[in-house]
Amino acid sequence: MELTFAGADGIIILSAFAVIMLVIGYLSGRGEKNLHHSLSGYYLAGRNLGIIALFFTLYATQYSGNTIVGYAPSAYRTGFSWLQSISFMTIIIGIYLLFAPRLYVVAKRRNFITPTDWVHHRFQSKAVTLLSIFLMLWGLGNYLLEQLVAIGHAVSGMTGGTIPYQIAVLAFIFVMLAYEWMGGMKAVAFTDVMQGIILMVGIIVFLIGGLYLVGGNFADVTRYIHEMEPVKTAVPPSEVSINWFSMLLLVGLGASIYPHAVQRIYSAQSERTLKKSFSRMAWMPLITTGLVFIVGITAIMLYPGLDTVGSEQIVGMMANDIAAINPFYYWMMIIFFGGIVAAIVSTADSVLLSFSSMISNDVYGRFMNPGASEHRKVMVGKVVGVVAVFLLLWVAWNPPGTLYEIFILKFELLVQVFPAFVLGLYWKGLDKRAVFWGMLFGALLAGVLTLTGNKTIYGIHGGVIGLGLNFVICVVGSWLLPSAADKPVEQEEYQTLRSKAN
Structure with missing residues (x-):
């Protein structure tokens, strides 16, 4: 993404953004x-995010600079079948x-800090x-690696190579x-407001x-593609369509239980604030990934x-021409x-904050030192977060594959937590032994398929195949072990809490 027009002006703008942050x-x-x-104060902004801050921090969680840098090249290579990017964000x-x-209602009553607080409680x-801690940390680690790679390429490209990767x-x-x-x-959420506004306005201007460069008529673009590269406008073959639906499952279920996304749910000022933020988020796939x-x-x-x-360079190439x-x-x-x-930095900070919270609260606080004070847990999370970043930097110096390929890797294992996380909210009879073996065998199958190069089979992603096995084990196992049903989240408790939460 080389921006030949930026140079010194790019350095000035980047420095200004850094100072503002x-x-x-x-x-x-x-x-x-x-x-x-306080764990709640540091990791959840005191559970007091209003609608504007919550909306933009949710927006920054779901979209980052990679949405532009990574998705536009995918649309270029794939053609009109990349419309799936809108649907899987929706x-x-x-x-x-x-x-x-x-989940918000239960989390508010039980003072959850991390997603696995809910898993442990259930x-x-x-x-x-x-x-579940391991699988979520795996997803966060991959996502943070993606952002580190993107930061280096974006800054280096924007400064015309003046600042090395x-x-x-x-x-x-x-x-x-x-x-x-x-x-x-709190700092993460407020920087998200600034970055979200710039990102939305910038995409529209871009x-x-x-469109100005191609004469202002998108119909001419589609006509050109149909004549010169008809495969990119043709009805996709069945395997591509299957792959599309596989992506919907993989991304839709996986991204919804991102630890940093779940913690935004915990951070909402009220259930009403949460619902209003999501109702506005429903328009963002069209405004962001659609554009x-x-x-x-x-x-x-x-x-x-x-x-x-x-x-992979088309965004920078187009920016150079637009700037002229x-x-x-x-x-x-x-x-x-x-x-x-x-x-990109904003997305990375959210991931890092969630990563450190799980280390401090789930690993250190729950298993290593249950008697530790909240202040000590926060400090442990901060230090471990710094260490994790610099370990990932070692990998980021030689990044594997394209940004899109890095994006896909994290979902294969993360999505295996979904049955335990969401099914457990609605099914009282979901058995903990079935959940464990479902997650384990689903993750192993997805991991083996990925490591052996079989990322898709007949268009279906390895993570989705593993998820299917996971669901089967959870459902069948729970039916076969009804006497071992775990303590459910009581429906009457939920109804009572719901009225209080509002």
Whole structure:
């Protein structure tokens, strides 16, 4: 994503964003006496996020700069079948609404900090809790790696190579660690507001500039693609359609139980605030991934014949051409790409915060030192988070595959937690032994298929195949072991809590 027009101006904008994020972190932590002494204060912003902060932090959780940098090239290579990117972002909202309000009510009563607090409360099983912790940390680690790789490429590209990849990663990692250390979830949420606004406005301006480059008529683009690359407008073969539905399941179910997404649910000021935020989020797939899809399709006409490596650069190539239109577009592109970098950092900080919370609360607080104070747990989480970042940096120096391929890897195992997490909310008879073996064998099958290169079989992802086995074991096992049914979340308790939560 080389931006030949940016150079020194790009460095200035990036520096401004870095300073703003640091100021937000400082102001978020100033005067908050309990911030660093309370798990809820540091990791959940005191469970007091209002509708604006909650909406934008949910938006930043679901979308990052990678939505533009990674999805537009996928649309370029795939063609119109990449419309699936809109649908699988939409289904995430539907899955949230399936369980989020109910989970919020239970979490508020029980003072949950992490997603596995719910798993532990529901099943009272050390084995189920530990396995779910491992799978969620695996997903978070992969997601954080993706963001580190993207930060380096985005900053290096925006500065025309003036700031090398490794230096770019290190600089913004230090910024991220600093403001997160100072302000916790509150700082993360407020930086999300700034970055979300820039990202939404920037995508619209970017699309308008792209359409200007092709003459302003999207019909001409589709006509060109149909004539020159008809396979990209044709009805996809059955295996592609199957793969599409497989992706819907993999991403829809997996992304909805991202630990940092679940913790946003816990952080809401009220159930009503949560529902209003999700109702607004329902429009975001069209405004975000929908517009990015059009950008990628437009690039097919602008830059025909690019291979996989070349297509990964189309966003930077188009930005260079848009910036050359006039001074307005020039500065909008610089601010927009600064916002992309900030949005990637924003996603990384959310993931890191969730990662450290699970280490401090679930691993250290529950299993290693149950008697530790909340202040000590917060400090352990902070330190381990820093260590984890620098371990992942070692991998980020030589990133594996394209950004999209890195994106896919994390869902294969993370999605195996879904039956335990969501089915447990609705089915009183779900047995903890069936849940454990379902998660374990589902994860093993998905992992084996991925490691042996069989990411899909007849278009179905290995994670979805593993999830199918997982569900079968959970359901059949629970029917065969009715006497071992775990303590359920009482329906009458839920109804009582629901009225209180509002």
